[in-house]
Amino acid sequence: MENNRNYFVAILLSVLVLIAWQFFYVSPKIERERQAAEMLQEQQAATQPNATGTDTVTPGTVDGSAPGGETALPGVVAPQAGLSLEDALAQSERIVIDTPSLSGSINLTGARIDDLLLKEYHVDVDPQSPRIQLFSPAQQDNGYFAEVGFITDAASGPAPGPDTVWSAEPGQQLTPDSPVTLTYDNGSGLVFTRTISVDEHYLFQFEDTIANSSEQTASVAGYGRVTRFYRPDTQGIYVLHEGLIGVIGDEGLQEIDYSDVEETPIIPQPKATAGWMGITDKYWAAALVPPQGAGFDTRFAYFTDGRTRYQADFKTDAQAITSGNSATTTTLVFAGAKEVPVIEGYQDQFNILNFDLMIDWGWFYFITxxxxxxxxxxxxxxxxxxxxxxxxxxxxxxxxxxxxxxxxxxxxxxxxxxxxxxxxxxxxxxxxxxxxxxxxxxxxxxxxxxxxxxxxxxxxxxxxxxxxxxxxxxxxxxxxxxxxxxxxxxxPDPTSLFNLFGLLPYDVPSFLMIGVWPLIMGITMFIQMRMNPTPPDPTQAMIFTWMPVVFTFMLATFxxxxxxxxxxxxxxxxxxxxxxxxxxxxxxxxxxxxxxxxxxxxxxxx
Incomplete structure (x- = not known):
């Protein structure tokens, strides 16, 4: 009897720990998330884009470190305080993006996707709330973009990078039915021709052809990066990964938290010939798929050289392009919502290694x-x-x-x-x-x-x-x-017993948000437990009585x-x-x- 009593006392203490965790951690966390969501809604309402700016070019510079340890890329642009999204877009020439799922624009400086709005998703359940803004220009505090470029040796002349202004025929617009073509002549015999296409969902395809008209062999390597200039508010729970992510060849899935990369600013990965890398949120992600079959180096990085930023990038092995010849590479850029059939469709269509792991199915994926x-x-x-x-x-x-x-x-x-x-x-x-x-x-x-x-x-x-x-x-x-x-x-159920489910005109603290469905759950659990005889042991009987109440409070936040x-x-x-x-x-x-x-x-x- 003494052992039995000790056993149930241990259960009771565990329940008390759960209640304390609920009161001191979960409830304040939910309140912080609610406030963060309200701030995000206000910010996006103030900066809702029209994605049609095509004004004069003001080249900017971003980032300071090229993938693979190079230092050829320019420095970092400082954010401009109070700069609206429309004003940021007007600082460079752009090509409009318009698909059933996306709207935004491509910055001709760097041929960078840094303006992207998800048409089908809103900040909250209200259909009149702002739509989700995934990418924003680097000049803003919430700068976030994807970029694909090249690195050349000194003898081959400059390569198109972050500050390169690509040329484009006027009037082009990127839609699923109309790809756009950009060109860049480096003045040393290399001409880069880029065709960007997009599907009806969230996948961009960068097809680059490098023609060498010089009299010498050119050495050209490709790079790609997803760069984020801020650390977003994350859920911070073990069932969900948010941060840097990728599948790198035989190394498999890599999930790097923001705190991890802050502690170890450069996390290199072994050379691979298949895989992808990027940054993931709970529901959205941006990812790069390098040319598959050729070797590439990958790293996850955190920079503080003038402006903090998080980055997932790759650098391909340099290829030699002999005089009079050309080479073509294809890089995929995913930027959008992590819809299961869409993600798995890309995996099958383009044979992307474990692309479905972008969605955090967890260890028990075979059940999930x-x-x-x-x-x-x-x-x-x-x-x-x-x-x-x-x-x-x-x-x-x-x-x-x-x-x-x-x-x-x-x-x-x-x-x-x-x-x-x-x-x-x-x-x-x-x-x-x-x-x-x-x-x-x-x-x-x-x-x-x-x-x-x-x-x-x-x-x-x-x-x-x-x-x-x-x-x-x-x-x-x-x-x-x-x-x-x-x-x-x-x-969670938005109603609460403690204001009579909205009949009384006041809000209640988050830990008292005991809605209708948690109450129904508690009642059904109470009835299920009462189907059995009441235990004779007083401690056991007390747990028997209070367990439905405890679970009602716990599950109210689920x-x-x-x-x-x-x-x-x-x-x-x-x-x-x-x-x-x-x-x-x-x-x-x-x-x-x-x-x-x-x-x-x-x-x-x-």
């Missing part, structure tokens, strides 16, 4: 990915992600029905032999060894597995985690509505879709357990437990 495909299929069937989650719960229940059925049968049989267990306890008294032997003989005779009742809970844990990952990391769940007040299944899943799963479990117990002739303790609670309250009053 099938869970996503099932929910996505049901969504396309029913037209509502919430209904798809309910249907997924039923399917998962059916898959595990045989094992869960055996577990509930064993639990029912355990209830039936309770009188015999009490007789054994009275018979053996304090002889614990004899009591254990008698119990094992009884279990064997009655064909009972005393731990079988744990299986339904244990099976629910990986499914719960997989669903949590799907709801948390996949953009398909972002701003996906259910019914009524749930307009975003990836966000995505609403996850809470809906848990509540619906509890409901199905109660029905399943009740049917099985009735068939086995075991008593359902629910009504007696509820009546006992009211009797105890009446006794306390008297």
């Amino acid at each position: 990915k099938p869970m996503f495909w099932l929910i996505d299929y049901l969504f396309r069937l029913f037209g509502n992600f919430g209904v798809a989650i309910l249907a997924t719960t039923v399917i998962v229940k059916l898959i595990f029905f045989p094992l869960a059925n055996k577990s509930y049968v064993s639990m029912a049989n355990m209830k039936k032999v309770q009188p015999k267990l009490e007789e054994l306890k009275a018979k053996h008294g304090d002889d614990r060894m004899a009591l254990q032997q008698g119990m094992m003989e009884l279990y064997k005779k009655e064909k009972i597995n005393p731990v079988a009742g744990c299986w339904p809970v244990l099976l629910q844990i990986p499914v719960f985690f997989a669903l949590y990952k799907v709801l948390y990391v996949t953009i398909e769940m972002r701003h996906a509505p259910f019914f009524g007040w749930i307009q975003d299944l990836s966000a 995505p609403a879709g996850l809470v809906i899943y848990w509540a619906w799963n509890n409901t199905l479990s109660v029905l399943q357990q009740g049917v099985i117990m009735k068939r086995q002739g075991a008593k359902i303790e629910l009504w007696d437990n509820l009546a006992g609670m009211f009797k105890r309250k009446d006794k306390q009053k008297t």
Whole structure:
């Protein structure tokens, strides 16, 4: 009995730690994220672009370090305080980008993609809120861009880099049906011709042809980089990676946090002939795919030489272009939303090594990915992600029905032999060894597995985690509505018991945001636990009583879709357990437990 009491005291202490973590960490973190989102919305509302500027050229300089350890690239441009996006765009000649998914422009200085708006995504669930601005010019505090250029030896003359102003025929516009062509003549016999194309989603293709009309062999290496001049607010939790990322040949997936690269400013990778690299956010990413099959060096870097910035870049091996000949290379640039079918489509179409790992499926991807495909299929069937989650719960229940059925049968049989267990306890008294032997003989005779009742809970844990990952990391769940007040299944229930679900005209602290669905989940969990006899041990009984309350507070900050899943799963479990117990002739303790609670309250009053 003492060991049993200590065990449940340990559980209680663990629960108290979770409550403290919720109160002192999760709730303040959610409040900070809310404030950051409001600030972002205000900023983007003030700088919403029109992406049509084509004014005079004012070449800028960015970055100071070329990939592969070179120092040929120019210095760093300082941000211009208070500079609006429109004014920044007007400082250089540009080619407009217009696709079903993107709008923005290409800066002819550096042929850099530094102005990109995601047409289909807004800052928050309100369709009138600003759209997501992914890339911004380097002159702004939130500068962020992708660039592809070249490096030559001294004898070959200059190569197009960050400060190069490419030539373009006037009136060009980049659309899925109309690529654009840029040219640069270095004056030493090398002419660079660049054709940029884009699809209807988020992939740009840079096809570069270098023609050598000089009398000597030219040595030309390519580079590409994704550079970010600020550190964004991140979720900061272990289930999601945000920061620098890539798949580098045999080294596989590399996930570099912002803090990691700040501690180690240059993180080089072994030479590879396949892979990709970039910077990822929760729902968006920018990535480079170097020419595959040829050797390239990769690094993840953090620079503080005049202006802090984070960078993922590559540098290809130099190729020799003999006199009178030319060479062509193709580099892919992804910049947009991490939509699962789009990402996997690019992986298959262009044979990009493990490009699907841009989405953080986690270690249990073999559960997470099938869970996503099932929910996505049901969504396309029913037209509502919430209904798809309910249907997924039923399917998962059916898959595990045989094992869960055996577990509930064993639990029912355990209830039936309770009188015999009490007789054994009275018979053996304090002889614990004899009591254990008698119990094992009884279990064997009655064909009972005393731990079988744990299986339904244990099976629910990986499914719960997989669903949590799907709801948390996949953009398909972002701003996906259910019914009524749930307009975003990836966000917590926005209602609260403590202002009567919005009837009272005041806001409540984030740790008191106990919405309707968390309450439903808590009630279903309470009913499920009351289906079993109340434990005789006082500590165990206290945990038995308070566990639904604790879980109600804990899950209130989880995505609403996850809470809906848990509540619906509890409901199905109660029905399943009740049917099985009735068939086995075991008593359902629910009504007696509820009546006992009211009797105890009446006794306390008297």
